Structure formats: structure tokens, C-alpha cells
Amino acid sequence: MQPASRADAFAALDLAPGALPAEIKRAFRRLAMQWHPDRNNGHGAAERFRQIKAAHDYLVRGDEDVEADTAADTNSAPARGPDQQETLWLDIEEAIFGGVHVLELERPEVCGECAGAGRITLASSRMCSCCRGSGRVRSKTGLDHCDACGGRGYSAEVRCETCDGTGETRSGRKVRVTVPAGMWPGRRLRLAGKAAPVGDLPPGDLLLHSQLRLHGLFALRGDALEVTVPVPLFDLLAGGAVSVPVPGGDIETVSVAAGTVTETRHTLVGHGLPLRSGGRGDLSVLLQPALPEKLGKADLDALRVLQETLAGRESKLYPSLAEWRARWLDATASKSGRKSRKKSR
Ligand SMILES: [Zn+2]
Numbered sequence: 039m040q041p042a043s044r045a046d047a048f049a050a051l052d053l054a055p056g057a058l059p060a061e062i063k064r065a066f067r068r069l070a071m072q073w074h075p076d077r078n079n080g081h082g083a084a085e086r087f088r089q090i091k092a093a094h095d096y097l098v099r100g101d102e103d104v105e106a107d108t109a110a111d112t113n114s115a116p117a118r119g120p121d122q123q124e125t126l127w128l129d130i131e132e133a134i135f136g137g138v139h140v141l142e143l144e145r146p147e148v149c150g151e152c153a154g155a156g157r158i159t160l161a162s163s164r165m166c167s168c169c170r171g172s173g174r175v176r177s178k179t180g181l182d183h184c185d186a187c188g189g190r191g192y193s194a195e196v197r198c199e200t201c202d203g204t205g206e207t208r209s210g211r212k213v214r215v216t217v218p219a220g221m222w223p224g225r226r227l228r229l230a231g232k233a234a235p236v237g238d239l240p241p242g243d244l245l246l247h248s249q250l251r252l253h254g255l256f257a258l259r260g261d262a263l264e265v266t267v268p269v270p271l272f273d274l275l276a277g278g279a280v281s282v283p284v285p286g287g288d289i290e291t292v293s294v295a296a297g298t299v300t301e302t303r304h305t306l307v308g309h310g311l312p313l314r315s316g317g318r319g320d321l322s323v324l325l326q327p328a329l330p331e332k333l334g335k336a337d338l339d340a341l342r343v344l345q346e347t348l349a350g351r352e353s354k355l356y357p358s359l360a361e362w363r364a365r366w367l368d369a370t371a372s373k374s375g376r377k378s379r380k381k382s383r
């Protein structure tokens with residue numbers, strides 16, 4: 039008593055289509071506890087338990103290898119149209135938290151008017167519209183043989199207007215996809231019976247391969263999600279907590295050690311992309327020091343106070359700079375001092 043489709047199997051387990059293997063196992067354990075004949079002697083419990091077990095086995099087997107599943111189907115299942123494979127482009131938030139996604143599918147179809155020929159044969163010949171019946175067309179070199187009618191001036195074939203002579207029309211259709219939470223890139227969803235119909239056969243399944251569409255705040259660094267956060271240099275120097283936006287619109291914080299002056303990388307555990315193994319990966323946070331872009335008089339006054347406060351403590355604040363000055367500035371100063379002494383002699 040195998041379920042008729044994956045959708046039925048998910049329904050039997052009270053799950054949304056495309057639930058994770060871990061969710062399937064959890065739902066199965068929960069329902070099995072409720073309906074196992076050893077625990078439940080109510081009317082229909084045994085039958086319900088068999089349904090749950092069959093749905094679980096069907097989904098777990100299907101999830102192991104969708105391709106093999108499809109191949110097996112073609113031998114045993116009644117004839118139906120081919121499956122259709124498409125890419126499901128998801129925003130970060132859709133991929134992590136799920137939602138309803140309207141997928142617009144456009145595919146070329148053989149023109150129904152001309153059966154793909156691009157031309158239509160009429161019951162009787164008509165005057166050729168290209169050469170207006172003359173069999174010749176005007177060109178740069180003079181009068182040429184008319185290709186449309188073969189030079190006869192009349193033809194029983196006209197260009198198909200439906201497809202503009204290409205033999206193909208593009209048909210668009212919208213498919214509503216309930217995207218489960220935790221779509222790692224490459225995760226597949228199977229929508230039973232949602233492939234484009236071919237001929238009179240019942241439609242095959244629509245197989246969706248998820249991909250991430252990244253824009254704005256987040257970027258991919260290898261397989262990890264990354265966010266770059268500009269921070270005023272003075273805040274980094276002083277140290278403390280820095281606010282970081284994470285997927286879903288929440289704000290998390292990372293802490294910076296006092297005296298930080300360069301870019302630093304931090305990790306927010308569990309705020310990254312969904313993982314194949316369940317749960318979520320880490321978010322990599324890059325803090326970039328930002329310098330003031332506009333300074334007013336009060337800011338300059340404050341800076342001067344800071345400058346004066348720190349003046350004379352270079353050897354402690356900037357050891358390598360102090361060394362550089364001692365070598366190149368002070369030495370040059372004493373050399374030019376020698377020169378001027380020579381001149382003055
Ligand atoms: Zn013609």
C-alpha cells in the first residue's frame with residue numbers, strides 16, 4: 039500500500055511537501071507512538087499505522103536518490119509524461135525560513151497552429167505576398183527569383199502568424215511552491231504531477247533544484263555566508279559590542295577587543311545557510327574600519343585635544359613608527375645639520 043505520490047506521503051505524516059529527512063523521521067516517530075497497535079487498540083489504528091509506515095518508507099527511499107527513484111518508476115508505474123527539471127532561485131530568507139514562492143516557468147512549445155513547420159499549407163493557392171504574384175523580387179542587383187513561392191508567383195504555403203514562422207511558441211505558467219525551511223543550495227523538491235504536460239499523458243513530476251540568489255547585504259565566501267559591516271574606526275579603537283544584521287532581520291552582536299585598527303573576521307554560529315545535515319551553518323562577519331568622511335569644527339577641536347593628549351608618547355603608541363623616524367627623519371636632520379655646518383664654515 040505505497041502512497042500514490044510524494045504529496046500523499048507527506049500528507050500522511052502531517053508534513054509540508056519537501057520536509058527534511060530529519061523532520062520525516064521525527065514525524066514518523068511521533069505518529070508511530072500514537073498509532074502503533076501495541077499502544078492504540080482503537081478502531082482503524084492498525085490501518086493508520088500501516089499508512090504512516092508506508093509513507094515514511096516511501097519518502098526516505100525517495101530522498102536517498104531522486105534520480106534512481108525516477109528510473110525505477112518508469113518500469114513499474116503507468117505511462118506518464120516526462121519529469122521536468124528546473125532551477126528554483128531563492129532569496130536567503132526564503133531558503134532559510136521557507137515560504138510560498140511563485141515560480142514562473144516559460145518553455146518553448148511546438149506551435150500548435152503549424153505543428154512546428156513555421157508555415158501553413160492552404161487548401162488552395164494564393165498570390166504570393168512577397169512578390170505580389172510576379173515571381174520576382176527587387177534586390178540591390180536588380181530583379182531576383184522569389185524564394186517564398188519558388189518563382190511561381192502563387193503558393194499554397196504561407197508563413198504561420200501564430201509563431202511568426204519560427205515553429206515555436208513560448209508558454210508561461212505559474213507554479214505555486216510551498217518552500218520548506220532549510221533549503222540548502224542544491225536541495226531538490228519534487229512536485230508530483232506538476233511537470234508541463236506532454237500529449238495526453240498524465241504529467242510527470244516537476245523537480246526543482248534550489249539555488250541561492252544573493253543580493254544586497256549577504257555574500258557567499260566559499261560555502262559560507264558572509265556579511266561585511268563598516269564600523270567607525272574610533273569605535274573599533276575603543277572596543278566593545280558591534281551590531282551585525284543577520285538573515286531574518288534580527289540584529290546580533292560581536293565584541294571587538296580595544297585597540298583594533300584593522301579588518302577583523304568574526305563568526306556568528308548558527309546564523310548562516312541551511313546545512314544538508316540539518317541546522318544552519320555559521321555567518322562570517324567582516325568588520326571594516328571606516329574613517330570619518332566629513333569633519334566639522336567641533337570634531338576637529340576634539341581631534342586636536344586627542345592629538346595633544348597623545349603627543350610625545352609616540353615611542354609607546356607607535357613603536358615601529360618611532361623606529362622609522364629615528365632612522366630616517368632624525369638621521370636626515372642631523373645629516374643636513376652637518377651640511378649646513380660645512381657651508382657655514
Ligand atoms: Zn513570390
Ligand SMILES: [Zn+2]
Pocket residue numbers: 149150151152153154155156157198199200201202203204205206
Ligand atoms: Zn506556427
